[in-house]
Amino acid sequence: MRKLKDFITNFFKQYRHIWILSYFAIYLVWFNYLEKMVTTHFHVIHVPIDDYIPFCEYFVIPYIMWFGYVAWGITYTALHNKNDFYRLCGFLFTGMTIFLIVSTLYPNGQYLRPYYFSHHNLCTTLCEWLYSTDTPTNLFPSIHVYNSLGIHFAVMKSEELKDKKTVRILSFILCTSIIMATMFIKQHSVFDVSTAFILAFVMYNLVYVRNWSKLPQSSAGHLKDKKRLPQV
Incomplete structure (x- = not known):
C-alpha cells in the first residue's frame, strides 16, 4: 500500500501540469x-454543397475513433513533452471555448440527417446510437474537425515523433478520415467544417508560429530529462 501511495505521489509531482x-x-x-x-x-x-454529399454509414467508424485519437494525443504530450502539452491544450481549449460562446450566442442546428436507413448493418446501428446520444445542434465550428487538426498539428510538431514516419502518416489518415466522416454521416455541414479550418488556421499561427516557436530549444524535450523541463 505504501508503494502505491508513493507511486501516486511521485506521479502527480512529476506530471502536475x-x-x-x-x-x-x-x-x-x-x-x-x-x-x-x-x-x-x-x-x-x-x-x-451539403445536398451533394451522400450519406455513407461506414464513416461512423473514424468518427467514433475521434475520441481515442484526441485522448491519445493529449496523453502522449502530457507524458512526453510538457511544452507540447501546453501548446496542444492552448490550441484545443481556446477553440472549444470559442465554440461554446458561439453556440450560446447563436443557437444553431441542422436537418441533414437521413430520416431512415434503406438498409441495416453494424454501421447504421452505430449511426442510430450516435444520433440518439448527440443532438443535431451546436455545430460550428466543428469540434470534431478542429480538435482532429489540433492533434495532427501536435504530432507533426512533436520532437519525439519527428522520426516516426508511420505515426505521422497514420495521424494524417485518421485526421482526414474523421473530417470526411463529419460530413458523410451527416453530423455536420460543410459550413461547420470550413469554419473549423479557419479557426484552426488562426490558432495554429498563434500557438505554433508567432509565439511558441520562439521558445528556447533547450526548453523542449522528454519529461524524463528533468534538467530540460521548465519549472512550474
Whole structure:
C-alpha cells in the first residue's frame, strides 16, 4: 500500500501540469447545458454543397475513433513533452471555448440527417446510437474537425515523433478520415467544417508560429530529462 501511495505521489509531482485538464469539467457542464437548451428553436446551418454529399454509414467508424485519437494525443504530450502539452491544450481549449460562446450566442442546428436507413448493418446501428446520444445542434465550428487538426498539428510538431514516419502518416489518415466522416454521416455541414479550418488556421499561427516557436530549444524535450523541463 505504501508503494502505491508513493507511486501516486511521485506521479502527480512529476506530471502536475495535467491539472489544466480540469478544463474539461467546465466544458462538459457548459456543453451539456447547451444540448438540453438548444433543441428546436435555432438557426439552421446549411449550404448547397451539403445536398451533394451522400450519406455513407461506414464513416461512423473514424468518427467514433475521434475520441481515442484526441485522448491519445493529449496523453502522449502530457507524458512526453510538457511544452507540447501546453501548446496542444492552448490550441484545443481556446477553440472549444470559442465554440461554446458561439453556440450560446447563436443557437444553431441542422436537418441533414437521413430520416431512415434503406438498409441495416453494424454501421447504421452505430449511426442510430450516435444520433440518439448527440443532438443535431451546436455545430460550428466543428469540434470534431478542429480538435482532429489540433492533434495532427501536435504530432507533426512533436520532437519525439519527428522520426516516426508511420505515426505521422497514420495521424494524417485518421485526421482526414474523421473530417470526411463529419460530413458523410451527416453530423455536420460543410459550413461547420470550413469554419473549423479557419479557426484552426488562426490558432495554429498563434500557438505554433508567432509565439511558441520562439521558445528556447533547450526548453523542449522528454519529461524524463528533468534538467530540460521548465519549472512550474
